[in-house]
Amino acid sequence: MKEKFYITTPIYYASGAPHIGHAFTTIFADVISRYKRLKNFDVFFLTGMDEHGAKIAELAKKTPQEFVDELAEKYIGLWKALEIENNDFIRTTSQRHKNGVLNFFEKLKESGDIYEGFYEGLYCVGCEDFILERNLVNGLCPDHLKKPELIKEKNYFFNLKKYLPVIKEKIEKNKIKIIPESRKNEALNILSGDLPDFSITREKVKWGIPYPFDKNQIIYVWVEALLNYITALDFSIDFSSGEKLKKYWPADVHIIGAEINKFHTIFWPALLMSVNLPLPKKIFIHGLFTINGQKMSKTLGNIIDPEKLAEKFGADAVRYFLISQFPASEHGDIKEGGFVEKYNSDLANGIGNLFERTFTMALKYGADFKSIDEEVKKNSDEIIKKYEFHMENFELYESLREVFILAKFLDRYLNDKNPWTLYKNNPSNQEISKILNSVVFGIETIIKMLNPFMPEKMKNAEIFLNKLKNKEIKDGDKLNLFPRV
Numbered sequence: 001m002k003e004k005f006y007i008t009t010p011i012y013y014a015s016g017a018p019h020i021g022h023a024f025t026t027i028f029a030d031v032i033s034r035y036k037r038l039k040n041f042d043v044f045f046l047t048g049m050d051e052h053g054a055k056i057a058e059l060a061k062k063t064p065q066e067f068v069d070e071l072a073e074k075y076i077g078l079w080k081a082l083e084i085e086n087n088d089f090i091r092t093t094s095q096r097h098k099n100g101v102l103n104f105f106e107k108l109k110e111s112g113d114i115y116e117g118f119y120e121g122l123y124c125v126g127c128e129d130f131i132l133e134r135n136l137v138n139g140l141c142p143d144h145l146k147k148p149e150l151i152k153e154k155n156y157f158f159n160l161k162k163y164l165p166v167i168k169e170k171i172e173k174n175k176i177k178i179i180p181e182s183r184k185n186e187a188l189n190i191l192s193g194d195l196p197d198f199s200i201t202r203e204k205v206k207w208g209i210p211y212p213f214d215k216n217q218i219i220y221v222w223v224e225a226l227l228n229y230i231t232a233l234d235f236s237i238d239f240s241s242g243e244k245l246k247k248y249w250p251a252d253v254h255i256i257g258a259e260i261n262k263f264h265t266i267f268w269p270a271l272l273m274s275v276n277l278p279l280p281k282k283i284f285i286h287g288l289f290t291i292n293g294q295k296m297s298k299t300l301g302n303i304i305d306p307e308k309l310a311e312k313f314g315a316d317a318v319r320y321f322l323i324s325q326f327p328a329s330e331h332g333d334i335k336e337g338g339f340v341e342k343y344n345s346d347l348a349n350g351i352g353n354l355f356e357r358t359f360t361m362a363l364k365y366g367a368d369f370k371s372i373d374e375e376v377k378k379n380s381d382e383i384i385k386k387y388e389f390h391m392e393n394f395e396l397y398e399s400l401r402e403v404f405i406l407a408k409f410l411d412r413y414l415n416d417k418n419p420w421t422l423y424k425n426n427p428s429n430q431e432i433s434k435i436l437n438s439v440v441f442g443i444e445t446i447i448k449m450l451n452p453f454m455p456e457k458m459k460n461a462e463i464f465l466n467k468l469k470n471k472e473i474k475d476g477d478k479l480n481l482f483p484r485v
């Protein structure tokens with residue numbers, strides 16, 4: 001039986017069209033999913049939409065449902081355009097999600113961790129979260145530049161405090177493994193502060209799932225959203241009966257962005273512990289990025305539409321571009337103008353050129369694809385080991401770096417061995433075929449490594465290479481993998 005691997009992205013908040021940040025997280029998870037599938041894992045890759053909350057009701061010109069339906073179409077269309085192979089797409093307005101949430105709340109109530117209270121605080125609709133006075137900048141939420149509302153209302157609270165010491169210990173001992181270390185420290189930092197119990201319902205918000213034990217309350221959108229990771233697996237009250245839940249839970253990794261650390265590393269484990277469900281094994285938290293040195297924002301007009309980018313450069317190039325900018329564990333900057341340059345230098349003149357000239361020579365000089373140079377084999381094997389190490393640790397940027405080390409080595413090897421001069425001096429020199437066989441071997445290693453990143457291009461390269469080996473390529477046939485832009 002195949003080993004399972006359950007990977008998720010956050011469900012994206014349906015407050016606007018998808019931007020490059022959503023594309024980044026989803027591509028990141030997709031690359032890991034594809035890598036794991038190639039390693040013969042039974043992968044379940046979940047993404048979806050978070051469709052409730054005050055902000056959405058506020059934004060909707062028609063009904064909130066119509067508003068989120070339209071947006072969901074956009075997201076689904078983008079994932080197709082970017083070759084995302086998710087196994088499921090969960091929407092929080094779907095009946096199956098609502099069923100799962102209500103089942104979860106039955107369990108939560110049984111646990112005795114819910115109590116009635118009264119909340120008074122400043123609420124930022126943009127964050128869908130309460131915000132402390134001391135975190136305001138000039139009276140505004142620093143992330144949304146909006147004045148928070150003073151809310152005074154009856155809420156139901158979750159006894160978070162009860163679980164904090166255990167969570168702290170689990171994070172410290174990597175029982176909940178938070179990657180990278182800097183985000184783990186961030187979570188521990190939050191835990192060392194005075195973290196209050198959080199309310200799991202809202203009185204004034206109307207767009208959401210009604211709280212089953214008090215009709216005047218709606219379930220807090222954040223709690224409900226976190227539950228998507230198990231409602232997509234058909235969470236039921238008797239959770240031993242759900243086939244999918246039994247098979248895939250706990251998640252092997254949640255991929256999230258740094259802005260939602262607290263919800264995933266503290267609130268989510270506490271809720272799971274309350275109903276006796278196992279905790280996610282790993283949480284990978286990627287850094288946030290700026291566009292051309294500035295925070296992404298509608299007002300600045302620097303939001304890049306990933307769909308347009310894919311139309312212009314192709315999905316594979318966009319996938320490559322986003323992952324190869326900076327290590328995901330750090331914050332980084334996307335230079336919009338740098339796209340063309342990077343495409344031409346890394347793909348057109350780099351990988352594309354190496355493939356093209358090797359295949360052309362292999363055809364012209366009649367490579368037999370038999371004996372290969374030990375030096376090339378050894379080098380390729382060593383690099384693939386490093387690549388796999390990085391992939392297993394979600395270091396995709398670092399994995400790509402290994403691929404390019406091999407590509408540069410092969411370029412140098414070709415130049416040093418100089419098969420074209422050897423051919424000119426003596427076309428029947430046996431050495432020529434061996435040189436080209438060796439580079440082709442290295443290229444096959446590159447194809448294997450790049451496959452999760454650029455699936456379509458690597459498939460084309462593989463098909464071309466197989467034809468070449470079977471002598472089905474005619475003189476003048478070109479692969480033309482990455483035409484210059």
Ligand SMILES: [Zn+2]
Pocket residue numbers: 124125126127128141142143144145
């Ligand atoms: Zn805010």
